[in-house]
Amino acid sequence: MLTIALDAEHTRHSQAGIARYGRSLATALRKRSDLSVIELGGGNVVPRGTLQKKLLTARHDLLWYPLLARRKAADVGADIYHSPLLRGPLTRGRPPFVMTVHDLVPVRWPETMPRWHRIYTRRVMPRLLDAADRIITPSKDTADDLNALLHVPAGKIRVVPNGVDDLFFGNAPSSANGPYVLFVGTPEPRKNLRRLVSAMTILHERGFREKLFVVGGGGWGGVFxxxxxxxxxxxxxxxxxxxxxxxxxxxALPSLHEGFGLPALEAMASGTPVVAGRAGALPEADGISRGIGERERLIAAGRERAKGFTWDRAAALTAAVYRELM
Incomplete structure (x- = not known):
């Protein structure tokens, strides 16, 4: 049996996509009889009240916390240290280091990221990619970007598609809300929420009744x-x-880029059509209009598509990556 130290610090107080990935993957990994999963995070890595904890601000912990977490992983006898987001030790060592890279938005669209994140991408990300023994991506698109843009050897990358929680396939209570178009995500510039708001304005001028419901918080794209x-x-x-x-x-998914697009999968499992746009507010408005008009056809196709993505399958593929390093 392999012992996996999974960095769970980011998953504890966030509803963002990467945190949801970390929680769902951890749950599926724990169900496997061939793995023992130890979640690292909070006080079991950096005790509260210590000088180290006081020094670990939200940005500095990107550098310091992973070093402490890997040391903790070694102390508990872990065979693998897995970070489910873009942070980790900057040098190679033991135990072997697996890192999940969800997308390369900071590289493809640096102007959509805050200044500190651009600096981190330039100076730290190359060292992270070099230090990782294996890199997991949720899509072939992200894997290809790593290879083409950052010259990460293809042999080091493994594609493991995300899953969708069983909850979203079940029946949901009806809502008292009027008709609405849904956006789910952190309002960051890359999510292109402003363009979606413009599209909804166009639709209202055409007589549509749907409002835009925005689910999510945080980010740096402004508050609507x-x-x-x-x-x-x-x-x-x-x-x-x-x-x-x-x-x-x-x-509605107006994002400039998504490494996987977990909300799309959750929506399809829930029986909701997904509309993704790429080129301005007017095409976005037309796409939303068509999506609503073809709702029944899209519901059936979406649910069938979502059935192919499970967290148990993601856990099995992830476990196979771990075994490669033994």
Whole structure:
């Protein structure tokens, strides 16, 4: 049996996509009889009240916390240290280091990232990629980007598609809300939420009744006030999120780029059409209009597509990556 030290620090207080990935993967890995999973995070790596904890601000812990976590992984006898996001030790060592890279937005669209993140991408990311013994990506698109843009050897990269929680395939209670288009995500510039708001304005000028419901919080893309067009829901739990998906006219994904697009998969499992746009507010508006009009056909196709993505399958593929390093 392999012992896996999984960095769970980022998953504890966040509803963002990467945190959801970490929690769901950890749950599926723990179900496997061939693995013992130890979650690292919080006080079991950096005790509260210590000088180290006081020094670990949100940005500095990108550098210092992973070093301490790997040391902790070695102390507990872990065979593998897995970081589910873009941070980790900057040198090679023991135990072997596996890192998940979800997308290369900081490289492809650096202007959409805050200054500290651009510096981190330039100076730290190359060392992380070199130090990792294996790199997991959720899609072939991200794997190809790593190889083409950052020259990471293809033999070091493994594609492991994300899964969708069983919850989203179940029945959800009906909603008292009127018809709405749903957006789920952190309002960062790369999510292109402003373009979606412009598209909804165009739709309202055409007589559409749907409002835009924005689910998520944090980020640095600005806050959208409630209006005749937009209703900001904020952060929600999984049960409420499922209900919001299931009762939406469609899910809109206007992002500049997504490494995988977990909300799309969750929406399809919930029986909700997904509309993704790439070129301005007017095409986005036309896409939303078509998506609502073809709702029944898209629901059936989406649910069938979502069935192919499970966290158990993701855990099995991830376990295979771990075994490669033994």
């Amino acid at each position: 006030a409630n209006s005749e067009t937009v209703h900001s829901v904020g952060r929600v739990g999984d049960d409420e999120l499922h209900s919001l998906y299931a009762n939406a006219s469609c899910l």
